[in-house]
Each structure stands twice: as C-alpha cells, then as structure tokens.
Amino acid sequence: MSVISEENVRGGSVFKDISADDDDWQPSEIESLCMNCYQNGITRMLLTKIPFFKEVIVSSFSCANCGWSNTEIQSAGQIQEQGVCYTLKVQTKQDLNREVVKADSATTRIPELDFEIPPFTQKGSLSTIEGLLDRAVAGLEQDQLVRRATDPEVAEKIDGFIQKLKKLKDVEDEFTLVIEDPSGNSFVENPVAPQKDEALTISRFKRTVQQDIQLGIRADDDLDEEPAxxxxxxxxxxxxxxxxxxxxxxxxxxxxxxxxxxxxxxxxxxxxxxxxxxxxxxxxxxxGGATEDLGTKITLHVTEPSDMTRDLLKSETCSVSIPELEFELGMGAVAGKFTTLEGLLKDIKDLIVSKNPFICGDSSTTDRTQKLREFGEKIDKIVAGEMKVHVILDDPAGNSYLQNVYAPEPDPEMTVEKYTRTFEHNEELGLNDMKTEGYQEKH
CATH class of the missing domain: 2.20.25.420 (ZPR1, zinc finger domain)
Structure with missing residues (x-):
C-alpha cells in the first residue's frame, strides 16, 4: 500500500506533475466503506498537478465485493480572487464535445428548461458538455423506481423532464449552458483558440459574503461586506x-x-x-478612479523591438486584439496589469499556450496542439521585432493606457479613440441602471 511519505510533506510539495517516468509516485490506497454494499473497498488517491486546476486530488473507489466504483476530482489549489461565469450557446452537436472542468462549488444552469444544479451537490469533474447532461440525467433517474411506487405523479413529471434533457443532445434547437463558479476554478474549452469564441461568454464577478462563507474563506459570523x-x-x-x-x-x-x-x-x-x-x-x-464617460480604443502599430518597452496599463475591462493573428482576448480573461507591451504579449502566450488545460495529455489533438504552438511562435517573433502587427486595447471603461514615447507630442504609430459605449458595454460594466453619458436604450 502506497502512502504519502514524511519527506514529501516536509521537503516540498506533495503535488507532483503527472509523469509516466516517475515509478515511485504511486496513488495512495485507503481502505474505506462501500456505500453500495456497506463492506470495505479501496479508495486510491493521487495528489498531482494539471494545467489550469494546478493542484488536484484525483480519487477512485472500487469495491471487490459488489463491483461498485466511483471517481471524482477535487481542486486542492487556492480559490481565485474573483468568481467566473461561463455562458455557452450550444448550437451544434460539435459543441457537446467541448471539455469542461466543473468544480464542486459551481452552479450549472440551462435557462430554457428552468433547470439548475446547485453548488456542492455534485463532486468536481473533468467531462464534456454531453457528459454533464448525462450526469444530470443519471442523477434524476437514480430514485425513480422508489418514486414510481410512492408518488407516481411526481415520477411521471420527472420522466418527462428527463426526456427533455436527453433531447438536448440532438441539438435540434439552440440552448444555453451557464456554469457559474464563485471559486473561479471552473473552465469551458474554446475549441477555436487562440481565436475568439463567438458562442462563449466569460465574465468575472466579485463574490458575495454568503459565497465566501460557503467556500470556507470567511467565518460564519463575519458578515461585514468589507474590512475597515x-x-x-x-x-x-x-x-x-x-x-x-x-x-x-x-x-x-x-x-x-x-x-x-x-x-x-x-x-x-x-x-x-x-x-x-x-x-x-x-x-x-x-x-483608482471611476468609470470614464467614454470608452477608449488604443491602436499601436508595432514596427521595431523598442516598442516592447512601452509601459502599459490594461484594466480588467480591457480586451486585446491582434488583427494579423486573428486573435482577440476578451475582457476579464487576464487580470488588470501594469507592465510593458512585451510583458502583456508573454502573458497572452502563457494563457493561450503554456497554461491551456487541453493542449496536453489525452484531451489534446495534434491539429489543436500544432495550431497553438504556431501561435506561440508568432508571439515570439513579435517580441523579437521580426513581425509587424497592430495591437489594439479596447476598454469600454476608459481605464487603460499605453505609453506615448513622444509625449507631449503625438505618437505617429499610435492612435487613441474615444467612443460612446453601447448598451452591451454598459451591461458588462454593470452600468445599465445609471444614466451616464454613453448610455443607450437597447432598441
């Protein structure tokens, strides 16, 4: 039986990268109770690191007496500073193959069916959209035999709802899948990365006091919204x-x-x-200030390596695009940063290539991996001054900045445009209840 050695705990992290070459790093085995036959089975636990989730605990239970088995994944890394919400418009059967990391703290919703899976009612999982639907169906079917005997009317309604969930997999009509995770540790795959995913919207949000308490990062009796x-x-x-x-x-x-x-x-x-x-x-x-009355769009024509040293402030609400690479990074994908243009490009490369959870392992494909590596090579060429491109910072809140090296004179390679925000911009910024300049009625 493998155990976690004392030197692993005291000498460094107990979480290691998965490697076929490390014969000494085996799952820990724990004898535990089978919840199916109530005899003893074996739980195997592996403390490891995978992209995005960072540290995770993978556990697998099997019972030799009744044959029952179960697997689950739990995040062992830190809770992110902000929560995350993924809204996906499922339009084709290919969308059902998108891979999903769903933490146990995440809420899953399908608004068209008025269906919701509350947080902490399922264990964390690495699955696909189709897998999430199958898991929801299996959960509803679990006690149907008992319901048919004790409450046939309720059982019949649940049967009807199960059929609606199963029909979603035919994708005859578009439906919406929402995964909202206050821990920030869930993820939905973008199959066209590094290009923008038109069907997927990602937003970040500040957790409420109740969500902090649920996650165990605030005491139950600490109800103050903010510390003094x-x-x-x-x-x-x-x-x-x-x-x-x-x-x-x-x-x-x-x-x-x-x-x-x-x-x-x-x-x-x-x-x-x-x-x-x-x-x-x-x-x-x-x-440090309020949202500006107008949005700001900054366009820089990168022509020489010295452009990489320009100071740059990217707020959380700023999107970044590089037309020559057909690349767009939406607001909230990278936290606000004060860095250089080179630093921003390296962060983009890390996010899209190095830290992409679906570029390595069994979930990767040759075409996808090659496409992302080519993107990373192009970023390296831009940083080295071997490729001329336009870098566009578009911030509807007007709180982003790129250094003008000719200041106070105009910069011949850079343009700064001010624009009126759309209804959608105000909605993303949470300003639609404010009659500020730039507010527009939706229609």
Missing amino acids: GNDLESMRNEVLVFNTNCPECNAPASTNMKLVQIPHFKEVIIMATNCDSCGHRTNEVKS
Missing part, C-alpha cells in the same frame, strides 16, 4: 502589506499594495506578490 480600510492619504504615502498565498505553489507569501500616479494618465492601485519559496512574481492593477 485605511484613509486615502495614508495609502498614497506608504506601501501596504498583507498576507496571502502564492498563486503557483500556494506557499505563504506577502502582497504589497500601493497607490501610484501614472504620468499623463491617472491614479491606479498596484498589487505585487513575490514568493520566496518558488520565486514566482505577479502584479495586478486596479483603477
């Missing part, structure tokens, strides 16, 4: 430090926060985390 803050003037004059965990290795780390005035722009809040354990560094930027 420091006054604005003291924040301008000092660096605030608070304890957190490294997003890579989850070791204790410190995050520094400072209000900074960007020349020719505005005041922003910069948060930087440095991990002494693994050396990982990250920074995130929040706008």
